[in-house]
Amino acid sequence: MSTTKKAIDGGKWITISTVISTVFQFVQVTILARLLDPAVFGVISVSTLIINFFYIFSNLGFSNSIIYKQENDQKALSTLYFLSLLMGFFIFLVVYFSSPLIVAYYKEPRLDKVIKLASLYFVIIYFGQIYLFLLQKELRFKSIAIMEISGAVVGAVTAITLAYNGFEELSLIYGQLTMHVVRTAMQIALGIKFFFPSLYFNLGMIKEHIRFGIYNVGDGLLGFIQGNADTIVVGGVLGVKSLGFYTVASQLAVFPITKLNPIILQVAYPLLAKMKDNDSELKKSYIKILDLISYLNLPLLAGLFITANSVIPLLYGSGWEPTIPLIKIFVFQSFFSCLAHPLYTIAFTKGKPNLLFYLNLVTLIVKIPLLYYFGKQWEVTGIAYAFLTATVINLVLNFLIAHSLIGEFMKEFMANISKPLLFCLLMVGSVFLYQQFVGVQGPINTLLQIAIGGAVFAVMTLKFKLSWAEIKSFRKSV
Known part of the structure; x- marks a missing residue:
């Protein structure tokens, strides 16, 4: 298939994915706005803010460097994979134990359980993230669309069901975590043919990825602060x-x-x-x-x-x-x-x-x-x-x-x-x-x-x- 046809086909599948995911997200917000108090959305917004902040540091921009370098070396990919897992687990601990500071700043006790639960996000996503990058590099947008749709549907249904059963702000957190579990499982299943991690770890092999990622992290950090300073x-x-x-x-x-x-x-x-x-x-x-x-x-x-x-x-x-x-x-x-x-x-x-x-x-x-x-x-x-x-x-x-x-x-x-x-x-x-x-x-x-x-x-x-x-x-x- 030519590059142009791949672009058209990719655009078609990403469009389908986006439309369906947006519909479910839109329906979810519309229903939950009638079930939950505006303050609940404020609590979830703080949780999302914290997750997005720490996400900046977690992959050092490896998605962009993998695509830019068209990386195929299995040893380099294995090193990137295990480095991402280590970073994810470390960030999970940081987010989990930072909960008291966040509660003190926003003066909202409900944030304690929300932040601790949301920190599991970093334990989940990095098992499959590198497979998502490789699928993007190979222009496998149909596969990406399937996983996005599946995650959106399961996440929305979970959140709405739990909200109806009185889970309040936790309904949204459980919905998001469920969505990421589904996506991660499918990323591994659909991307494993491009890469199977070996027990190899050598930071010397990924110096260029790290160098490329340092500016990504710096840009992401500044972008986060200037993009979310209003919310803070x-x-x-x-x-x-x-x-x-x-x-x-x-x-x-x-x-x-x-x-x-x-x-x-x-x-x-x-x-x-x-x-x-x-x-x-x-x-x-x-x-x-x-x-x-x-x-x-x-x-x-x-x-x-x-x-x-x-x-x-x-x-x-x-x-x-x-x-x-x-x-x-x-x-x-x-x-x-x-x-x-x-x-x-x-x-x-x-x-x-x-x-x-x-x-x-x-x-x-x-x-x-x-x-x-x-x-x-x-x-x-x-x-x-x-x-x-x-x-x-x-x-x-x-x-x-x-x-x-x-x-x-x-x-x-x-x-x-x-x-x-x-x-x-x-x-x-x-x-x-x-x-x-x-x-x-x-x-x-x-x-x-x-x-x-x-x-x-x-x-x-x-x-x-x-x-x-x-x-x-x-x-x-x-």
Whole structure:
């Protein structure tokens, strides 16, 4: 199968996986929002924050280095495998015994059991993680899709069942752990043919992987701090209930980023790594990625912005109205973030992960005083605005780095993005008129608003961007 066909096939399977996983996650959050207090979501948000922080150190960026080097040496892979297991067990102990400090900072006793239980995550995932990296390197996206779907379904069913039986915040933790057990088992089963670990451990063989990973860890650490400083401040200063509102608003607005963008980037990076010496092709691919991401994310974000007043009460019920103004801020932050994400494919392809480290360092230096000042003035809303401002600054610097790596691209990018921006303005205008003359609240009005907005964007796209002939041609290639 040609590289192009592998990319199309991979995109198809990752899309299927993402759609199904997103549906189950969306249903899970919608059901649990009606069963659990907002403070529960704040508790789980803290747990997720801690897990994500320690995850930065656990694999030293081996996923990117394995793909970049196209690593096949069984001894090197065995060393990486056992190093990951050791790191995972060490981090499990650190997280488990750090629970009292976390409880003291957030002043929330429920966090003790949650953090200790969540620490098992690091015992589970590293038995199968290297197999996931190898499946990505070999472009086996069908296998990856199967395991993602299976984990999402089992995890969601577990969490919902336990929530109905009174497990409160523990229902979400057990759901997440169950999901990772299923995924790990399937990663091993589907990837074992590419690698079977031998009793071999030699750090000298993986010096380049470690060197590559040091900047990954530094970049990840700074990226974590600057990406989660708002959550840390909200939870520690304003309490877990405010953090619950903030988290749900943020999660809903970043759904397109966390679910749609990986479809493109997960397929793109292994392919771009194979053409790392061809700057012309890298530039074309980068612009295409930005174009595709714009058309996928913009209509969803614009639709959420204009329909938030009707969608939130319908999905989550009463009591979640404080999330609405936050969602409208996060929509813009989400859009700017999605345009920044493709840089990592270029930076890693060119072997320049250090640039991402410096980018996050500068963003963090700018963001901390913004969070302090805006938060002091306007509390949770101010923190959301500070996050948005820092994201805009990050995007400007992001594009400057991309320019230094692949050359001038802004003129073509601006020409491309002007269309989806115009289509979204027309979509928002059409829905706004419906709201003014017909209504906002209720299931029927909500569904009609979504239908009108979707129809406007689709018609404009088919008229001025993508013809039926191109769609038919694409379907045949798939």
